[in-house]
Amino acid sequence: MKTGVDVFFTEDRHRAALRGKRVGLITNPTGVDAALVSTAARFRASREFELVALYGPEHGVRGEAQAGEFVAYYEDSHYGLPVFSLYGQALTLPADPLADIDATMRDYDTRHTGKQVAPEMLRGVEVLVFDLQDVGTRVYTYIATMAYAMEAAAAAGIPFIVLDRPNPINGADMEGPILEYPRHSSFIGLYPIPLRHGMTAGELARLFNAKFLPKKCDLTVVPMSGWRRGDWFSATPLPWVAPSPNMPTPNTATVYPGQVLLEGTNLSEGRGTTRPFEWFGAPWIDGFVLARELNALALSGVVFRETWFAPTFSKFSGQRCGGCQLHIVEREVFRSVTCVLAILETIKRLHGAKLELHADYFDKVMGTSLVREAFERGEPFAKIVASWEPGLAEFARLRAPFLLY
Numbered sequence: 001m002k003t004g005v006d007v008f009f010t011e012d013r014h015r016a017a018l019r020g021k022r023v024g025l026i027t028n029p030t031g032v033d034a035a036l037v038s039t040a041a042r043f044r045a046s047r048e049f050e051l052v053a054l055y056g057p058e059h060g061v062r063g064e065a066q067a068g069e070f071v072a073y074y075e076d077s078h079y080g081l082p083v084f085s086l087y088g089q090a091l092t093l094p095a096d097p098l099a100d101i102d103a104t105m106r107d108y109d110t111r112h113t114g115k116q117v118a119p120e121m122l123r124g125v126e127v128l129v130f131d132l133q134d135v136g137t138r139v140y141t142y143i144a145t146m147a148y149a150m151e152a153a154a155a156a157g158i159p160f161i162v163l164d165r166p167n168p169i170n171g172a173d174m175e176g177p178i179l180e181y182p183r184h185s186s187f188i189g190l191y192p193i194p195l196r197h198g199m200t201a202g203e204l205a206r207l208f209n210a211k212f213l214p215k216k217c218d219l220t221v222v223p224m225s226g227w228r229r230g231d232w233f234s235a236t237p238l239p240w241v242a243p244s245p246n247m248p249t250p251n252t253a254t255v256y257p258g259q260v261l262l263e264g265t266n267l268s269e270g271r272g273t274t275r276p277f278e279w280f281g282a283p284w285i286d287g288f289v290l291a292r293e294l295n296a297l298a299l300s301g302v303v304f305r306e307t308w309f310a311p312t313f314s315k316f317s318g319q320r321c322g323g324c325q326l327h328i329v330e331r332e333v334f335r336s337v338t339c340v341l342a343i344l345e346t347i348k349r350l351h352g353a354k355l356e357l358h359a360d361y362f363d364k365v366m367g368t369s370l371v372r373e374a375f376e377r378g379e380p381f382a383k384i385v386a387s388w389e390p391g392l393a394e395f396a397r398l399r400a401p402f403l404l405y
Contacts (some may be wrong), residue, residue: 110186131163144190173229197234203403247276262280270309291306
């Protein structure tokens, strides 16, 4: 199979819109071809068009910034190009933004300000191209960056091109509630789509353009060839390049749709460890007890193993935490959002008031307050999961005309 960037360079018709144009590229380390040559390098070397600017999402063009960390404008010495941050301008920094990265992330990630492509960033740019690897979860900020960039392209009257890439956790399965729009719209969830949406970036761009953007942009999606809806990342010949510092493997992406909700609690989601989102816990948890209780639920596709860890940053930095690791033994039937609700219900039963939810941020991640309210009333997780099934069925109908594979 070929990703959008490889199709772009092998089929002349896709480059027609760029010939003789000044091009801006939204990318990061995941923007590579099958041979691991970066899209930026290939664009810079092209004689058909001129690459004049780079734009970085959260974590930056080079991918080194942590979640919630300010990313500043700079001029790249390697490419000799300006690099505009789409995650940083207009942010009022605390004295030490990494001193409490969790609070900074909860605050800044939910704001709309500081994330848009300002008009002056597009001065002299005639075409805007997007090449980022998404991970299949609404909360991951790259699709919000794409939507804001599409708005900017529409306002500037320039074409917007998406070089499509696989959904690493497949394009068939969906999970979680539909975001309540506009009440819970934020940078970690702009539009009314599920937590796990089962779409590629290109398909989402088509949906956003038709249904949600205030003004349609001149959109082109360069599709992949050879990718099928049910394919997981391992079914492709592609090398995995970490989309962000805490997304090291495809296994991380598999558990992320649910485990990301732990960011809205006082539990460690494993940031600051070698297994972010696969490990979770707190200093007051006994891993042996928790693993026993969770495995007794016989959740589909997952086995819990007791573990202990001491994060090097983020929640409980330097403290020993007890908890569990999720071992996915059958990913086709594993449901991450169901799993995290079962985890929270079990920890609440074992530890009571020690478990805390950051209500506003939890609701923003979930896309609704209804789940938290039901959880706090003591409704069982299976009933909560059943409540969002009609919304998923309706979304499946909404997205159908925009699917490419």
